Amino acid sequence: MITIKHNHEDGTLVYGTRKGDGVFDIIRKWENGNFRFFPSLRMIGLRNSRDRVADRWAINAAAKALREAGFEVTVEIDDEHRDHAQVLEDKAERLEDRRDALEAKAGRHAGAAAAAHERAHQISERFAAGQPILVGHHSERGARRDRKRMDQAMRKSIDKDNQAQSAAERANAVGNQMRRSATPTVTARRIKTTEAELRKIERSLEGYTRRHLDHQGKPIYIDPHEAATGDHREMLLARKAQLENQLEYDRAQLAAAVSAGEYIEWGKHNVHIGDTVHYWGIRARTVVKVNKVTVAVESGYSWPDKVKYTDIRRVECPHGEDGPAVLAPNQPAKKALGRPKVDVPKLDTEKLRATATMANNMTVGRDREAFVSPPAVVAKLLDLADVQPGMMVLEPSAGTGNIAAAVVELGAVVSCIELDQGLGRVLSERVPGANSIHIRDFFDMEPGEELFDRVVMNPPFSGGKDIAHVTHALRFLKPGGRLVAVMAAGVIFQQFKAAEKFRALVEERDGEFEPLPPESFAPATAINTVVVVIPAEQ
Template identity: 40%
Template sequence: MIEITHTHEDGTLVDGTDKGDGTAPILKTHGFRWFPSIKQWGIRNSRDQAARRLAINAAAEALRAAGHEVTVEIDDTPRDNATVRADKHERLEERRTGLAAKGQRLTAESAALHARSNAMVEHIPMGQPVLPGRRGQAHRNLLNRSIDTAIKGSQVARQAEAIPDRIAGSHRAEARRERPDVIKRRVDRMEAEVRGIDRRLARLAPGPSVVREQYEGDRATLLTRIEGDKELLEQARQEGQFGQYSRDNVHKHDLVRIRGQWRQVVRANAKTVSVTTGYSWTDKYGWEEVKGLRCAHVEDAEQATAETATD
């Protein structure tokens, strides 16, 4: 009995396969991959995504045609954003911990290789010449093994030295995903995907179908993610990290700080701001990209308020 299951917590997994039972080529053909860490077949990046029903059903039919008994169980209930984010953070921390441990192992391995390299030649006096021909062959072979071992130790050391940067990069990438401007662009992209799914659903023939179930699963997942990200944006707005700049308070010729640079406003639109580039064209950014404002209107208003208070 082979069971193909899908949940948003675990993704798409296959139970009941054995090595050499003929299932591997079939599953691989339909997009499944072997996960050594859990010793199961599954679909990559299927956790917290709608089930890929077409691939799952095609794999199940192919397995049945090959003589296997197969059951399929799909639970496409999306998890809330807080749970998804916490779960993803936990997995990232586990990977970072694993990387740190790997770095320690590589450092120890490098030290051992260099020690072994030195031990090979420590009994040879400094400056001892290598005799020509067969008389010096053993000496020459020993030197070559020592050099090869030292080179391998240096290669391993470079791998260990790269791991802290990989861990730091993982932290930066995770922090970037939580930035309000990145969240806003993600929401816009997902909302566009939902509109595309709605158009495709409208073109489908009436009645149930696997394609309709696939679209509806994708749509439900996207709506859950959008709702959670909008809650994060609202929290950032209340904390003053997002949403304080718009066409209501930004005017033509004002200066706005975008990606660390002050740029002059050419046009303030409903969802974007166009700024100068120093060339004949302009750049367009979403309002979530604006991190600062130098506005003569605001400065004049603040000055007038200050003078009134003084009077």
């Protein structure tokens, strides 16, 4: 047995259904009533049917469609309205519950956004230092996987953050309309609207005749409207009773506001020709005619504007016995502060976006050996180099500019050399304060008139390339200068001729080797490294 019930407290709900029985598929259609499923109630019903007259058309259409499908259906309609004060009290409670739910929802989404943001931030550490993806290198697969995971986490954090902000805005908006509808000005307008609707209902109940006239005022045809009958009459009678109860409540509220001086009922009795009326909060116009519902005011055109009495905020009247007077309602007493505003801190995702963009744009071949210097390694290099403000510093094989950027922060003047054009573009974006950036092979360059106080570098390692780069870079030092470079740890113990010769050079210059912690360049590479410090030739 399917029962469609309606009362003003619960609205229109469908009882006796179960999942998969086909009832919802039938009555969800517009022509069959346009019913909806409410997850919070786990029931089927009509939207916005609580504390309203039953929509008999929708109810009867649903009942008819279900019967035609073989269901046994009964309809129970109770259109007895509730007291308007009770309606508003229940609505306020529901709004509070809704605000609590939205506030909790905002908190959940904010927590998920923060967790995803932190996850994306942790993954981004691999790319934040400017480490490009090395095509063909064993690290490529992991780097691409990390880039994808970072992108997914970043997108989730942005999506959840937007949902959190939206839920917070909705929570803060809950009740605003209800509070505004309780203001005296809105109440006065609602009274006028209610009275007009009641007059229309009375005409429909009693029947009326409408005369359609031509431009000369002669009847074209007469349109008779019979008195309402059947379901239509029942709906009108229920609506009339409800409106009369609402009207009684609103009039009492408005009378209290008038008694407290918080509202003035403007009309022909207190607005005169020659008065200045203020309306819409900012406009002030002189009255030229007083009507029953409106006043005509000067507009600056050839015709006056009309202003409803309910739109007037203040009147300046020069006709008082004791001289000009200003009539305006008192400001209502301030109520106690309501619940605090729901505020969800917005995540700053710009840094993550920049890292993701940089990771997407930085892909180089494995032969470039572009293992950029992590922050800890950069700090160690600059500490050993003792870079001072104003020094001229050279960084060969600058990559994406981690060392160069740190040198600029120290106030020194840096010049960079980078072979790869793609990395060179990233370098120019990340180190806009560089003195010069040369996109060319370091070995094709010769020291000119400009020599450097410091050379700080992280060259390629394989096949003794680091030895060749460091040896060539020593030629660019000023007397009294210093070179600090990252090298593969094998340089301190390997027995081939170039390594032995290089160690002899370091010893001759009173230089030193200092090991770096294992896997300082992980996860890009697990090779062990050292830092070499070599003073310039005197």
